[in-house]
Amino acid sequence: MYISLSDAKSAQNTPETPGKRPTQSATTRVSSVVIALGIVSMFTDISTESVSAILPLYITGVIGLSTVAYGVIDGLYQGISAVVRIAGGYAADRGDQPKWVAFFGYGVSAVARIGLLFASGFAALSAVVAVDRLGKGVRTAPRDALITASSEPDNLARSFGVHRMLDTVGAAIGPLLAFAILFFIPDGYSTIFVVSLAFAILGVIILGIVVPNKHPRAERATATAEPKARFRWRDLNDRRLRRLLLTAGLLGLVTVGDGFIYLVLQSKSGFAAEYFPLLYVGTNVAFLALAIPLGRFADRFGRARVFILGHVALLAAYVCAAVPATGWQLTLVCLLLLGAFYAATDGILAALASQATPVETLASGIAAAQTAVAVSRLIASVGFGLLWFSLGRDAAMIVVACGLAVLIPVTAFIMRDFLRSARHA
Amino acid sequence: MTSRRQWLALAIVSVLLLGGAVAYGATAYARYQARSAAPSDVRTTNALTTTSEPHIVFRNTAQGQGYGKVATVPVEAPSAARALTDQACDRVYATGEVLSCLRIQRGVPTTFRASVFDRAGAEVESWPLPGIPSRTRMSQDGSLVATTSFVTGHSYATTGFSTETVVSQIGGESFGNLEDFALWIDGEHLTAADRNIWGVTFAADDNTFYATAASGGRTWLVNGNLAERTLTAITNNAECPSLSPDGSRVAYKKNSGTPDNPHWGIAVLNLTTEEEVVLPEVKNVDDQVEWLDDSTLLYGLAREGAVGDSDVWSIASDGATEPSLFIEHAWSPSVVTK
Numbered sequence: 001m002y003i004s005l006s007d008a009k010s011a012q013n014t015p016e017t018p019g020k021r022p023t024q025s026a027t028t029r030v031s032s033v034v035i036a037l038g039i040v041s042m043f044t045d046i047s048t049e050s051v052s053a054i055l056p057l058y059i060t061g062v063i064g065l066s067t068v069a070y071g072v073i074d075g076l077y078q079g080i081s082a083v084v085r086i087a088g089g090y091a092a093d094r095g096d097q098p099k100w101v102a103f104f105g106y107g108v109s110a111v112a113r114i115g116l117l118f119a120s121g122f123a124a125l126s127a128v129v130a131v132d133r134l135g136k137g138v139r140t141a142p143r144d145a146l147i148t149a150s151s152e153p154d155n156l157a158r159s160f161g162v163h164r165m166l167d168t169v170g171a172a173i174g175p176l177l178a179f180a181i182l183f184f185i186p187d188g189y190s191t192i193f194v195v196s197l198a199f200a201i202l203g204v205i206i207l208g209i210v211v212p213n214k215h216p217r218a219e220r221a222t223a224t225a226e227p228k229a230r231f232r233w234r235d236l237n238d239r240r241l242r243r244l245l246l247t248a249g250l251l252g253l254v255t256v257g258d259g260f261i262y263l264v265l266q267s268k269s270g271f272a273a274e275y276f277p278l279l280y281v282g283t284n285v286a287f288l289a290l291a292i293p294l295g296r297f298a299d300r301f302g303r304a305r306v307f308i309l310g311h312v313a314l315l316a317a318y319v320c321a322a323v324p325a326t327g328w329q330l331t332l333v334c335l336l337l338l339g340a341f342y343a344a345t346d347g348i349l350a351a352l353a354s355q356a357t358p359v360e361t362l363a364s365g366i367a368a369a370q371t372a373v374a375v376s377r378l379i380a381s382v383g384f385g386l387l388w389f390s391l392g393r394d395a396a397m398i399v400v401a402c403g404l405a406v407l408i409p410v411t412a413f414i415m416r417d418f419l420r421s422a423r424h425a
Numbered sequence: 426m427t428s429r430r431q432w433l434a435l436a437i438v439s440v441l442l443l444g445g446a447v448a449y450g451a452t453a454y455a456r457y458q459a460r461s462a463a464p465s466d467v468r469t470t471n472a473l474t475t476t477s478e479p480h481i482v483f484r485n486t487a488q489g490q491g492y493g494k495v496a497t498v499p500v501e502a503p504s505a506a507r508a509l510t511d512q513a514c515d516r517v518y519a520t521g522e523v524l525s526c527l528r529i530q531r532g533v534p535t536t537f538r539a540s541v542f543d544r545a546g547a548e549v550e551s552w553p554l555p556g557i558p559s560r561t562r563m564s565q566d567g568s569l570v571a572t573t574s575f576v577t578g579h580s581y582a583t584t585g586f587s588t589e590t591v592v593s594q595i596g597g598e599s600f601g602n603l604e605d606f607a608l609w610i611d612g613e614h615l616t617a618a619d620r621n622i623w624g625v626t627f628a629a630d631d632n633t634f635y636a637t638a639a640s641g642g643r644t645w646l647v648n649g650n651l652a653e654r655t656l657t658a659i660t661n662n663a664e665c666p667s668l669s670p671d672g673s674r675v676a677y678k679k680n681s682g683t684p685d686n687p688h689w690g691i692a693v694l695n696l697t698t699e700e701e702v703v704l705p706e707v708k709n710v711d712d713q714v715e716w717l718d719d720s721t722l723l724y725g726l727a728r729e730g731a732v733g734d735s736d737v738w739s740i741a742s743d744g745a746t747e748p749s750l751f752i753e754h755a756w757s758p759s760v761v762t763k
Contacts, residue, residue, distance in 0.1 A: 056556075056575065060557050061515075061529075062732050175534070176533050176534075179535050180533055181450065182535065183532050185450070187457065188453055188454075188457065190453065191450045191453045194446050194449045195450065198442040198445060198446035201442055202438070202439060202442050205438050209431050209435060276555065277534040278534070385619070389616055390616065
């Protein structure tokens with residue numbers, strides 16, 4: 001059952017014949033399921049980001065605490081989220097029910113929003129944030145597995161591009177919505193929580209009733225007329241997946257957070273601190289504008305090639321931030337490069353992991369790749385912070401840029417099997 | 426199951442959910458309007474009668490008209506009707522000559538600003554802050570101002586908590602971020618990545634100051650020197666210091682909990698004898714205390730069960746008395762004696 005958001009009627013009238021390859025026009029179109037999942041992510045991101053944008057204000061202004069403890073706990077949650085992510089992927093593969101595992105993850109986060117309405121102290125608030133992060137960890141890999149299962153192999157990267165574009169739109173709308181509410185109602189935190197809850201529930205409901213479930217293992221069994229394969233950890237020990245994980249992990253080690261790059265840009269250009277949030281907006285706009293074009297390009301030119309090229313864009317962003325010249329044009333170029341880096345790597349990594357994993361372990365493979373990135377970037381952030389203070393800002397930037405410049409050819413060598421041909425490599 | 430029925434269900438659910446959220450927002454807006462137009466919960470006056478005698482400048486947190494505005498009461502009669510001004514500040518500090526005001530400017534995006542006003546209420550200087558206002562202090566003659574803000578709150582930046590504390594001459598040069606000052610702990614130069622400085626208090630010479638330095642979950646009371654750009658640790662576990670008017674003692678917050686789950690009490694250190702007295706306040710104090718005189722301290726405590734409201738309490742600096750309520754519905758007190 002396919003329900004298209006754009007052309008529900010035509011989809012109904014032309015049911016797909018099992019086993020028959022869709023026509024060429026169909027392969028160039030992104031599945032309506034992917035669009036529906038993108039909208040689910042968009043609403044969920046509006047929900048999450050509207051709250052996290054105002055959380056520090058709420059903690060200091062309403063609960064009346066300094067934000068000391070907040071930063072500490074936030075780091076811890078990122079670690080928990082990485083572990084749960086693997087579990088979510090495993091559960092989706094094992095039960096062959098990615099939709100309902102993702103549904104559970106989205107549902108948990110929505111339930112956490114109800115807790116927000118009643119959380120009065122710091123402990124209650126951090127519990128709510130923890131549950132929200134758990135939900136996010138659980139849902140990501142099964143959702144990406146659904147995107148893969150609902151897309152044609154030929155336009156997989158483009159499908160992920162569409163999804164990430166919608167996702168980023170939500171991440172941009174959330175904070176704006178929250179600040180607009182506070183502008184009209186200065187103590188309107190409960191209104192933000194109610195709005196956030198409404199968007200979270202809406203996202204869960206769209207997922208529940210619009211997105212069809214997929215059973216990647218059962219469907220493959222039908223297609224190949226072989227008995228349904230079982231989930232085997234062994235499948236995850238595939239040579240290609242190992243190489244992808246190694247590549248993602250190594251490159252993650254030299255990927256410092258945007259926040260640091262913005263600090264370099266700011267201290268160099270000396271623009272007013274109050275414009276700092278606009279840098280995030282700039283990167284996000286570049287990301288959402290480039291997500292689909294780069295996804296399409298990756299489908300034609302080769303996903304691994306674009307993934308590596310994305311890191312070249314990151315290297316260019318480092319250089320751009322480190323050069324002694326200043327000016328708003330340079331800042332803009334830097335933000336554009338950062339956006340291009342995200343557009344060329346975030347969805348593409350999931351697409352690459354899908355290619356490198358058998359259907360039986362699809363969600364686990366995606367989860368493993370994303371965890372490798374999350375953990376290595378966490379290490380990179382801490383490491384870069386240390387470099388910053390021991391060597392100074394510019395030297396730290398140069399060290400990381402050199403590391404990336406060395407690792408790009410190294411990882412290109414590791415990924416040589418992927419890079420050899422443009423299609424299905 | 427037909428898809429038409431699904432779409433209908435989805436449409437109904439969307440209307441209910443988003444309509445419900447909008448309705449909630451509309452009533453919250455109406456309630457806010459009604460509340461801010463209502464008469465204040467406390468007695469207020471518009472006459473600025475208190476400026477010639479010793480008075481206390483603070484942020485009024487009584488619900489109703491004038492919420493969040495700077496107010497004053499005489500030192501001799503702290504529960505008298507408060508004189509309200511037009512200035513809205515989240516954190517305020519005043520000397521006889523000037524007033525430092527840190528505020529959150531709500532909007533898209535929300536920004537933060539520091540301003541200095543003269544005695545007549547005219548803005549002398551104003552500059553943007555990088556994050557949520559936390560502390561501000563001025564030197565006794567009103568020539569130096571220190572601001573501390575939390576640098577966090579970007580939804581995407583999860584690099585953790587940090588503060589930025591800047592000392593500036595009013596109408597002159599800025600000494601910059603205190604993190605760039607050389608920090609000395611037990612004779613060793615500390616350059617750790619996570620060091621943070623906050624909560625400045627100035628001595629009368631306009632060069633010496635005290636502040637908090639933190640790294641690796643530990644905090645120190647540091648003695649700062651503006652001319653030499655140095656910070657030197659005096660003792661540990663001390664935050665948000667406040668120098669007594671006679672310059673002999675420093676009051677600060679002392680943590681009896683863990684770094685992640687702090688519980689702060691108040692302690693007073695005699696700078697000559699290095700003797701520390703812990704005061705009998707059992708509640709969690711998250712404020713930079715202020716000296717009312719050489720033997721009494723003032724500090725704010727959030728009011729339990731009331732969002733965005735707080736009270737100012739007083740306690741003897743030698744630990745001889747229990748805390749007592751000083752000004753209701755007030756926050757961020759500063760004492761102006763001349």
